[in-house]
Amino acid sequence: xxxxxxxxxxxxxxxxxLWMLVSGTLLGQRGAMFPxxxxxxxxxxxxxxxxxAFRHGAWQTPDLLRVWGAWVETLAEWQAHHFEGxxxxxxxxxxxxxxxxxxxxxxxxxxxxxxxxxAVIMGLIAEVGELNGQRIAIPRVVERVHPQDGSEKxxxxxxxxxxxxxxxxxxxAAVDAGVSIAQLQEAQIERYVVRLATNFTARRNxxxxxxxxxxxxxxxxxxxxxxxxxxxxxxxxxxxxxxEQWDYExxxxxxxxxxxxxxxxxxxxxxxxxxxxxxxxxxxxKTPWLLATPLALQASTVKAIYTDRWPVEQLPLAAKHMVGxxxxxVHADESIQxxxxxxxxxxxxxxxxxxxxxxxxxGFWDTKPKRTPGRFRxxxxxxxxxxxxxLPAQFRKKESFTAHLPKGILAVRSKIAxxxxxxxxxxxxxxxxxx
Numbered sequence: 001x002x003x004x005x006x007x008x009x010x011x012x013x014x015x016x017x018l019w020m021l022v023s024g025t026l027l028g029q030r031g032a033m034f035p036x037x038x039x040x041x042x043x044x045x046x047x048x049x050x051x052x053a054f055r056h057g058a059w060q061t062p063d064l065l066r067v068w069g070a071w072v073e074t075l076a077e078w079q080a081h082h083f084e085g086x087x088x089x090x091x092x093x094x095x096x097x098x099x100x101x102x103x104x105x106x107x108x109x110x111x112x113x114x115x116x117x118x119a120v121i122m123g124l125i126a127e128v129g130e131l132n133g134q135r136i137a138i139p140r141v142v143e144r145v146h147p148q149d150g151s152e153k154x155x156x157x158x159x160x161x162x163x164x165x166x167x168x169x170x171x172x173a174a175v176d177a178g179v180s181i182a183q184l185q186e187a188q189i190e191r192y193v194v195r196l197a198t199n200f201t202a203r204r205n206x207x208x209x210x211x212x213x214x215x216x217x218x219x220x221x222x223x224x225x226x227x228x229x230x231x232x233x234x235x236x237x238x239x240x241x242x243x244e245q246w247d248y249e250x251x252x253x254x255x256x257x258x259x260x261x262x263x264x265x266x267x268x269x270x271x272x273x274x275x276x277x278x279x280x281x282x283x284x285x286k287t288p289w290l291l292a293t294p295l296a297l298q299a300s301t302v303k304a305i306y307t308d309r310w311p312v313e314q315l316p317l318a319a320k321h322m323v324g325x326x327x328x329x330v331h332a333d334e335s336i337q338x339x340x341x342x343x344x345x346x347x348x349x350x351x352x353x354x355x356x357x358x359x360x361x362x363g364f365w366d367t368k369p370k371r372t373p374g375r376f377r378x379x380x381x382x383x384x385x386x387x388x389x390x391l392p393a394q395f396r397k398k399e400s401f402t403a404h405l406p407k408g409i410l411a412v413r414s415k416i417a418x419x420x421x422x423x424x425x426x427x428x429x430x431x432x433x434x435x
Contacts, residue, residue, distance in 0.1 A: 009398025013053025027324025041384030255299030318347030
């Protein structure tokens with residue numbers, strides 16, 4: 001389905017690569033591509049053709065994502081989530097660590113190392129829906145870093161600008177605390193829900209009354225949603241404008257709301273930079289959620305929108321630790337980008353199959369199994385490519401004469417530049433002869 005519209009030979013080779021990823025064979029082979037392709041039952045020639053389709057094939061990841069998303073939307077079981085008429089587009093950035101890759105185009109912060117390490121980072125946009133009572137994130141966009149600027153900051157800037165252009169009237173962007181309100185406003189995103197830091201402060205979008213002494217106020221009154229401690233003293237939180245309360249799954253959730261706010265360095269009157277802040281106190285969490293949005297939404301809706309952002313985190317999780325792309329050995333400029341992209345797509349397929357197929361326990365100890373990609377990957381792990389499934393006629397080996405072409409390391413060496421035969425040889429003077 002995903003590769004049927006590709007060229008003959010490329011479609012079959014890329015199908016083998018996708019099966020290798022979904023079945024978890026790359027994980028068992030510790031990221032080695034050729035052993036993983038051989039492990040699914042391919043011959044030497046088929047493994048070479050699959051690698052060639054992956055490395056040199058005429059295909060693009062956005063086309064595969066578009067076909068995958070359109071097919072999922074046609075299913076009767078698929079239910080897209082709507083919150084007060086809005087659909088959520090989750091925006092995130094993930095990194096595939098490559099600490100020993102020479103010339104790695106970008107870096108990503110590693111929590112354990114406490115510093116940025118070489119990594120292939122990518123921007124993600126996913127749409128979250130429900131399938132058989134389980135939330136699933138469908139990747140819509142997987143974006144690479146800019147060739148001239150591989151920083152994560154530049155990737156976020158580029159991703160937010162494109163998100164602003166691509167957002168429909170009934171869509172909003174949901175982002176985590178790694179993005180600030182200032183960045184969202186700079187990208188001119190008008191509909192968003194973003195998580196804030198616990199020490200976040202804002203100002204009222206109106207000047208306080210003049211007290212008759214000193215300089216007239218220039219900025220609005222400061223608003224501190226959550227209390228904090230500074231040098232042993234407690235700074236109290238600002239009284240909220242209103243409070244909302246509702247019951248959810250047997251517990252009471254309280255939300256404190258501040259309306260018509262601007263950033264601390266913005267003077268009052270900037271109506272296009274106004275937002276509302278929600279401090280949501282849930283008994284399940286020690287620290288309250290601090291969320292912001294420029295839309296006038298109910299507190300329960302804002303909480304549900306941010307909760308709906310979480311499945312986008314499962315895409316890189318499934319791609320790295322379930323599919324096995326957290327460790328891989330490809331080094332060409334195009335390959336280091338294509339393999340993580342295909343791994344994210346394979347992780348989405350794996351999560352989808354786990355949600356639609358009957359639940360399979362891992363073993364006798366798994367008394368309450370759930371539909372997770374890890375359990376389904378264990379079911380497929382070690383299984384060869386299904387030869388019994390009939391494929392369309394266009395899924396076949398491309399009949400091209402290649403016996404005369406060099407293979408393996410000889411093919412690599414043949415591409416090394418050699419001096420041309422037409423190059424003139426410099427004349428060496430003979431001793432005793434006039435020049």
